Amino acid sequence: MLDLDTDLPDRDTLITHLALARSPRVGTVTFRRLIATYGSTAQALAALPEHAARGGMKGYRPVDMAAVEREVAMAADVGAVPLLLDQAGYPERLRQLPDAPMLIWMRGSMPDHDRGATAMVGARNASALGLRMARTLAAELGELGHVVVSGLARGIDTAAHEAALETGTIAVMAGGIDTIYPPQNLDLAERIAAQGALLTEAPPGLAPMAKHFPRRNRIISGLSDSIVLVEAAERSGSLITARMALEQGREVLAVPGHPFDARAAGCNRLIREGAGLVRSASDVVEALAMPSPMGISEEQLVWAPEPPSDGVGDALAALLSPTPVAEDELIRQIDRPAGQVMAALMDMELSGAIARHPGGMITLA
Amino acid sequence: MLDLDTDLPDRDTLITHLALARSPRVGTVTFRRLIATYGSTAQALAALPEHAARGGMKGYRPVDMAAVEREVAMAADVGAVPLLLDQAGYPERLRQLPDAPMLIWMRGSMPDHDRGATAMVGARNASALGLRMARTLAAELGELGHVVVSGLARGIDTAAHEAALETGTIAVMAGGIDTIYPPQNLDLAERIAAQGALLTEAPPGLAPMAKHFPRRNRIISGLSDSIVLVEAAERSGSLITARMALEQGREVLAVPGHPFDARAAGCNRLIREGAGLVRSASDVVEALAMPSPMGISEEQLVWAPEPPSDGVGDALAALLSPTPVAEDELIRQIDRPAGQVMAALMDMELSGAIARHPGGMITLA
Structure with a gap:
């Protein structure tokens, strides 16, 4: 768990980290390689133009420092704290991803998730049955000590967060930390910030758009050791999230439904393809007790200069x-x-x- | 397909075969071993007392020949024909079972099932959804050239037979060929006899009892290359049938349902344990296209004296x-x-x- 007194970065560390992370074309892979090569964010930042020139581009300009200062101020205004990829307090499971966010803005505090973190995703236009299943499952998982991770969307996400408020829930947003979406979840977001964690890798002020969701979804599954698809049609975004979670080496599970129910089609397809079938929280726990077939090795994450x-x-x-x-x-x-x-x-x-x-x-x- | 003019056994062959099969303690394993040892049913029948004595029993008596004559007459009365384990016309898939019936009484004629035979089993007290699924699946399977095999029970069985009447269906009964159960399926049984096959290993006149069903169920799955569980609660007979089918090396499949629906619990459990998930007939065909993981080798079936x-x-x-x-x-x-x-x-x-x-x-x- 993050200790806000000791684990928060000092202002200089934050500013240079953010400047490097927000500089054009710096992704996680490059960010890590630069840090490994130069030992500090400040030196890495200074070396950016030289690398870009070597890659064939003249006149590379790192991020505008005024924009960085503005981002830090806006985040502070809503009481958000930064979690930096290479610092204490950053979620360990997420750090393992090759494309882990370089920086996360968080409101609230990360619930203890040593016992497990389960992502719950599913349809926004969920059925009453689906919503009931999401609530039941989230409450059961909470009782078993699991943190429930979801995306603050309507439908399954909302039901899951609400049922897990008391026991621990994390909402990962696609837009800025100060930009709650959908607006009807403003109150839920406040309660999550008070009792759990609300987080995003987006800069404050960013309005979420469709194109941001896949990247947001990798954080939902990245924070979790398993992901449960509760209700999802064919060709739904949740299915894409599930496949991405599989690539991350996460345990992918789904709640089945009758074949005549189109809202179960995505779940049933996943199960046919090998996802675990979930009837209750104990099925999730059981799946986690088995060794995961995939995993990302340390070598992929650390390089020598x-x-x-x-x-x-x-x-x-x-x-x-x-x-x-x-x-x-x-x-x-x-x-x-x-x-x-x-x-x-x-x-x-x-x-x-x-x-x-x-x-x-x-x-x- | 059985050619009734040339493939039916002559009366003497039938009588001695039936006498051996109905003799006390002669099961399929012993039946096959005796035939392999003695070359004919008549000689095997004559040797029975000697073998029993060697096993420690004096005064073994083979079956009463009058009872055998009576069985043959009763079967003939309802137009049933015999299929003998070691003769042409006996279903090949069934013959592969170590405990294949030594004799089957059949009304109607065996539908051509070169394209595949699918057993459909499930709850007697099926839901409207389950019945609709059974009808849809059976009709689709029929269109794809599959014979639908079931047990003439209420619920899923009835729906499956009815939907597959035109394309080919086989009803396997637990009681005698002249003893239709349940009585409300008398008319359906007649239509199956006219358009497909009605069969049983039981002697005519036997009223079906609970204890007969597991043995009957091995014939349903034994005739089929796959078995689909359509709706089945936990601890249902259909689950037992599914496990038996697995032991027979059959492809076991199940139609999923929502975890809140108790009538899907058996199906969901099977899928969790590795059964294929079925949404439509094409899922059945796809499962059959994969090589089956189990199978019974020829060595288990043939012995030298x-x-x-x-x-x-x-x-x-x-x-x-x-x-x-x-x-x-x-x-x-x-x-x-x-x-x-x-x-x-x-x-x-x-x-x-x-x-x-x-x-x-x-x-x-």
Whole structure:
């Protein structure tokens, strides 16, 4: 649990961390590599233009420091505290993700989730049965000591948060910490901030848009050790979240429904594809007792600094296209040390030559 | 498909086959072993008392021949024809079972089931949703060329048979071929006999009792390559049928339901345990396209004759108890050729010293 007196970063640390995180084209992979290379955010920030130039771009400009100051002030105005990727207090499960948020704004305090954290996702236009199931499951999970993580949306999310308020719940938002959506959940959000945690990686003031949800959803599953789909139609966003959770190595579970009920179609499809079938909280606990088939190794997260190298960028440019290729695949195909390839990729990312996608995929931008 | 002109056994063959099959303590394992040893039912029948004596029983008497004649006459009265285990026209899938019925009485004619035969089982007190699912699924399966096999019971069975009447359905009864149960399905039974097949291993005149159903159910799944549980509560008979089908190496599938619906609890449990989730007939077809994980090898079904051996019976008696032990386990534990152990077990079965149970389990009687 975060100790607000000792674990909060000092202002300078926060400002440079945020500046690096908000600088153009700095994603988590690059952020980590820069910190590993330079040892401090301040030095990494200073080195950005040089890397971008090496990747082929002249005139790279880090973030506007006035914007950084503004973000910090706006967050402070609503009483939000920052959790920094490389600092104490940052949620450990989330930190394991290759694309973990570099910074999180939080209101409230992180509930103790040593006993487990379960994400609950599902339809916004849930049925009465679905809502009842979400409430029952969230309450049962809470009794078993699990924190319930969800997205503050209407329907399943709202039911899950409400039933877990007393025992511990975390709402992950797609917009800014000061921008509650949907508006009818303003009161629920306040209660979550008072009794649990309300958090987001977005800067204050950002209104949530559809395109933000997939990235938000990776935080919901990233904070959790299992994710339960309560009611979800075919081709629903919840299904995408479930697949992403699977890639994160999370235990993916779903509540079944009758095949004639279209609102169960997504859940039933997931179960057919191997997701665990959930009837009650004890099924969630049982699933967690089994070893997870996937997991992200430490090596993917920590790098030693590597000297710049010539020619790797050209070789990479030849291999890359708008079709996503895995970073691992690139490293295999180029006959140079992996660290050199990764360093060159960082330079290319900063210069805007390439873009990174979930699952370690890379495209030519 | 059975050709009634050429495939029906002559009267003598039928009488001796039936006499052997109905003799006390002759099960399928013993029946097959006797035929393999003696080459004909008549000689096997004559040898029964000798084997029983060797197993420790004096005065074994084969079946009363008058009762056999009576059974044949009663079956003929209702137009039933016999299918004999070792003769053409006996369903091939069923023949593969270690405990395949030695004789089946059939009315109607076996629908062509080269494209697949699917057993459908479920609750007698099914919900409207369950009945609709059974009808939809049976009709879809029929359109895909599958025969629908069920048990003529109320509820799911009735709905499945009715929806598959035109395309092909088989009703397996627990009582005699002349004893339709439940009485409200008399008309349905006649239509099945006219358009499909009505069959049973029971002798005519036998009223079905609860204890007959598990044995009947092994024929339902034995005739089929997959079995679909449509609606089944916890601790229902359908669940037992499903487990038995799994032991037979059949593809076991279930239609899910919402966890709040108690009538789906058995289905959901099966799916949790690995049964395929069925939303429509195409899910059944897809499951069949995968290789089945289990199967019964030919070796379990065919034996070469083996000379009688001393001492094996005593060794077996020492190992056996009222707790079931697998035949394989006994063979492993006794340091003698497998054929000798099996021959001794046959003698002990005929003498009443042991009893055989599903899955090759044996107990001291």
